[in-house]
Amino acid sequence: MSRKRSDDPRVLISVDALQRRIRELAEEIDRDHAEVDRIVAVGVLKGSVFFLVDLLQHLKTPVAIDFFQTSSYGSGTTSGEVRIRKDVDLSLRGQHVLLIEDIVDTGYTLRTILDLMRFRGAASVKLCTLLDKPSSREVEVPIDYCGFSIENLFVVGFGLDFAERYRNLPYIGVYDGDVDD
Ligand code: IMP
Numbered sequence: 001m002s003r004k005r006s007d008d009p010r011v012l013i014s015v016d017a018l019q020r021r022i023r024e025l026a027e028e029i030d031r032d033h034a035e036v037d038r039i040v041a042v043g044v045l046k047g048s049v050f051f052l053v054d055l056l057q058h059l060k061t062p063v064a065i066d067f068f069q070t071s072s073y074g075s076g077t078t079s080g081e082v083r084i085r086k087d088v089d090l091s092l093r094g095q096h097v098l099l100i101e102d103i104v105d106t107g108y109t110l111r112t113i114l115d116l117m118r119f120r121g122a123a124s125v126k127l128c129t130l131l132d133k134p135s136s137r138e139v140e141v142p143i144d145y146c147g148f149s150i151e152n153l154f155v156v157g158f159g160l161d162f163a164e165r166y167r168n169l170p171y172i173g174v175y176d177g178d179v180d181d
């Protein structure tokens, strides 16, 4: 099988490493929710989709699935003002919510979503992110489950994009082009 193209981003986290870590995360989440009837998994669109699908296939705890979508004002991710583009359909009152995100960067997106889920009366809200870029954090967010902590690089693949490209790469790669818009 050769799906590789000459301009593919260089590999930061391989397919195997991703899959191994995702299985470990699912085991951890199952252990922590042994007493819970059901988790409501809320994926943050669109970046979390690949991660969510793989993670939830390994989870033994019963789950309901919903999605949430935000966008930041301005073109970058650093304006700090987060707008809701798609809300969850399910009621979260009394539910054990597992927020699933691709990457925590400045933290503004997750801070906003976490506050909202709590305000809605969720019994618990836990955050599971595939990637964490701790060095670019601007607001504090408590991460309960983290796949990989990475340097301050712009990464693509496995759901993450640059201008909607590269989401379907099966690994996490480093985008070396100019990301400033
Ligand atoms: P935050 O609000 O700054 O934490 O930004 C979170 C969002 O910015 C993520 O959900 C991604 O959609 C996007 N983002 C941040 N860093 C990267 C990256 O390295 N590659 C692709 N998208 C990123």
Ligand code: MG
Pocket (backbone or CB within 6 Å): 044, 045, 046, 047, 048, 102, 103
């Ligand atoms: Mg995202």
